[in-house]
Amino acid sequence: MTGTDDGAARSTGRIRRAARLAVAISAATGAISAAACHDPSGAPRGLERAPLEEWTVLQPFGAWNASRGGYHLATDLVAVPGTPVRTAGAGQVIFAQVEVEGYGAVVVVRHAGADPEVTTLYGHLSARRGLQVRAGESVAAGQVVGFVADDDEDGGPWEPHLHFGVRRGSPSVDDSSLCGLWPYVGYTRACGGWTHEQVRALWADPATMVPVPCARRGPRFCVPEPAATFRGQR
Numbered sequence: 001m002t003g004t005d006d007g008a009a010r011s012t013g014r015i016r017r018a019a020r021l022a023v024a025i026s027a028a029t030g031a032i033s034a035a036a037c038h039d040p041s042g043a044p045r046g047l048e049r050a051p052l053e054e055w056t057v058l059q060p061f062g063a064w065n066a067s068r069g070g071y072h073l074a075t076d077l078v079a080v081p082g083t084p085v086r087t088a089g090a091g092q093v094i095f096a097q098v099e100v101e102g103y104g105a106v107v108v109v110r111h112a113g114a115d116p117e118v119t120t121l122y123g124h125l126s127a128r129r130g131l132q133v134r135a136g137e138s139v140a141a142g143q144v145v146g147f148v149a150d151d152d153e154d155g156g157p158w159e160p161h162l163h164f165g166v167r168r169g170s171p172s173v174d175d176s177s178l179c180g181l182w183p184y185v186g187y188t189r190a191c192g193g194w195t196h197e198q199v200r201a202l203w204a205d206p207a208t209m210v211p212v213p214c215a216r217r218g219p220r221f222c223v224p225e226p227a228a229t230f231r232g233q234r
Contacts, residue, residue, distance in 0.1 A: 046114025047089040048141040050210050051122060051164050052148075055079050058161050061205040070187030071196055074121065074165035075206045081150040081160045082129065088120050088164075088210055089113075089141045094172075096135050096145075098127035100184060103163065104153050105131055107145040110170050117170050118209065123163030123186070124149050166204045 055077035059065075063072045087109055095108035105125035111118050125131060125146035133145045148160050163186060179191040179199070188199040 046091075046111050047118065047120075047166075047210050049086065049088060051085050051088055051120075052077055052079050052083060052162060055162070058159070061203070061207065062200065065187055068187040070189055071200045072187060073185065073200065073203045074123070074163045076161045076163055078159060078161040079148045081126070081148050083148040084144045085122050085125060085146050085148060085162055086142045086144055087139050088166075091120075091139060093133045093135050093137045093139060093145070094119070096131050096133055096137075098131065102184065102186065104149045105146060106184075107131060107133060109139060109145070112170060116168065118204065119167045119170055121163070121165035121167065122146065123165070124161060126150060126153060128153055164206050166206045166209045168202055168204055 056079075058076040058078045059072055061072060061075045064070075065072055085107075089109075089111050090113060091109040091111040093107060094110045095106065098105040100106045100123075103123040105127045107122045107125060109120050109122075111120065122145055126149040128150065129147040131146045133139055133143070139145065148162055151160055165186075179185065179189040179194060185199075188196040190196050190199075
């Protein structure tokens with residue numbers, strides 16, 4: 001074999017190994033994604049859509065946050081500042097306020113027509129661009145309630161994202177039973193006889209509560225499991 005032939009053989013071997021590696025990585029990635037995806041078939045009637053059109057998951061529901069000392073009670077969805085945030089379903093706005101500590105601006109919607117009944121929370125909204133709804137107002141599914149905040153107005157040292165939470169039932173906005181923190185709570189607390197697990201049980205994983213098929217490419221809540229430990233986000 002000549003030097004040229006030997007070089008060509010080595011090059012062909014490298015290409016074949018690279019191709020096999022690419023196939024293996026693709027298969028492994030697909031397996032991880034399929035295993036990690038949540039089945040949305042149990043989504044309640046009345047929640048019709050995700051609050052954003054496109055996103056990247058920054059922090060999933062239920063992740064333990066070491067700096068906060070609790071389980072995360074929402075899914076953090078990274079999006080470009082100014083991106084419209086839409087209601088997951090028809091309902092009534094029970095809370096709409098700016099300058100909320102740790103959140104920036106927040107909107108909370110009660111979905112009395114959902115089965116089971118749930119309440120959705122949209123945090124880290126932009127006060128600069130203005131909330132698009134008021135407390136007491138009825139909203140349709142997909143109606144814009146606000147916009148993803150800029151980095152300097154989202155309530156803390158994290159990248160711009162939507163904090164999307166789904167609480168079971170229909171708590172009043174002045175409910176003080178949950179460690180006196182609702183609706184500002186972003187993480188579980190252990191207080192007043194409540195354990196972290198009991199507080200977490202009051203909330204649902206948004207990935208299982210909105211009809212977004214995990215097999216669909218593009219917008220989805222699917223994240224690798226087990227959830228990692230996150231620091232600093234709310």
